[in-house]
Amino acid sequence: MNTIFEDQWGQLPVRIYETNQEIGQAAALEAREIINKAIIEKGFANIIIATGNSQLTFLEALRTLPDIDWSKVNVFHMDEYIDLPAGHKASFPYFLRIHFLDFVKVGKFYPVPGDGKTLREDMLAYEKLLRDNPADLCALGIGENGHLAFNDPPFADFDDPFYIKKVRLDEKSRRQQVGEGHFASLDEVPTYALSLTIPALRSAKNMLCIVPESRKAEAVYRTKVEPVNEDCPATILKETPWCTLYLDKAAAEKILP
16 A cells, blocks of 8 residues: 655645555544553543544545554544434434444543534533544545645634634535435525634644545645635645644546646
């Protein structure tokens, strides 16, 4: 499992592999090193992981790797729709359970809340949780519109003072959810969600950004060529040297030499 090309975009190391399966495996191996180092140093690890189809090969590889004491790993995630009907299969905690948490017995799982009736209290509690439990690892993707978590343009804020906030979802972001098969139509996709902010994501000690598939190629291209700007939130990764970007050949098709 070797890279086909490596690059550096600003302060961001970039590793390109042939296939989606290879980037999932490579990122999972690096994640295991980060998790085990944290467990050795302090007895536990805190990780933030993303949902979405782009993360499936990573989650599948990570859950099958040997030599991780999952009982010493606390899991947070990034975002959740507000007032999604109970039991809806597009719920992000549901996604994490069926693709990851049902396979490994973690220490604790802290889902992002999505109850509109208790939103303010829940946000304050989750913010405190994140600040009291600094992340050793954040594994994330890049959206088709360049978003990180649900920090969509034009609402992304690189200097946001909060760690979690209510966001209005960009239409392109909502269409991506339909395209990935999580909703039958655009009308079904909620307009609002809670999302960890970009400062919250970047507060992790280590970050792995896993981006497969040709539908992400334009966002990857913009991340490389545009200056750091909030209209393409992923460009902030170029000022994040503790992050590594993993691309497959399809996602990298517009930037490969």
